[in-house]
Amino acid sequence: MLKRFKAPLQFCTGIVHFFEAFRKAKYSSFMAASCPGGWTVRQVVHHVADSHMNAYVRFRLALTEDDPLIKPYNQAAWAELADARTGPVETSLSLIDSLHARWVALAGSLPDAAFSRAFLHPERGRVPLDANLAMYAWHGRHHAAHITGLRERMGWK
């Protein structure tokens, strides 16, 4: 039972931090500032949307097929497409919010055994859903920390 509820909870926490980091920022200069790794804040927000959309599809594939082989994508190239470089972050923030509402509802509806289902990643091998959820909870917190840290370093309170 613990396992069943723990993963979605961790996942939500990462996202709350992500939004919190954004709301307190000064908008235009902050969106263009560079995060660790070289992306702007804007690109990082769009990257989280791109990344979690892929993850959500993989999650559903693993629930409805047996060990499906999933398709990696070039996340660096995705971050250089025009909408990711220049598009308003509000579109991705609302997308992330809606996507996570569905993802958390889905994860909360599953029996414990479902979290042992997995997909096959061509490079990482078999990835179970519980490990996958924990990884994306971390991923949200990871990028939120980049944004929060940048805000503090630049004195943008």
Ligand code: NI
């Ligand atoms: Ni990332």
